[in-house]
């Protein structure tokens with residue numbers, strides 16, 4: 001009687017081990033960092049455009065007009081979809097969450113930077 005119980009127990013343990021192992025593997029995303037659709041590619045203009053394209057119809061032209069992060073001056077979209085802030089009732093775009101605090105901590109400087117960036121984008125588009 002006892003060997004039979006032992007077998008049943010070890011079978012149950014084996015089944016548990018197998019299913020546990022299988023589900024752990026299924027639940028681990030290994031090679032799909034793009035599933036969040038944030039394209040991280042520093043020198044990829046297409047990736048930046050794809051990230052900017054995720055903005056609303058209202059925000060997209062604003063982000064394109066600004067072109068660069070108001071804090072780091074990195075191209076918008078290079079770190080994922082640009083983040084829209086409102087600084088002194090003006091729309092301002094930054095490259096990532098980390099820039100939001102900096103942009104808001106000095107609104108005047110941020111808005112001056114935005115004007116600078118817009119002028120830069122305008123002059124670039126004339127070439």
Ligand SMILES: [Zn+2]
Nearest residue numbers: 095096098099
């Ligand atoms: Zn940033």
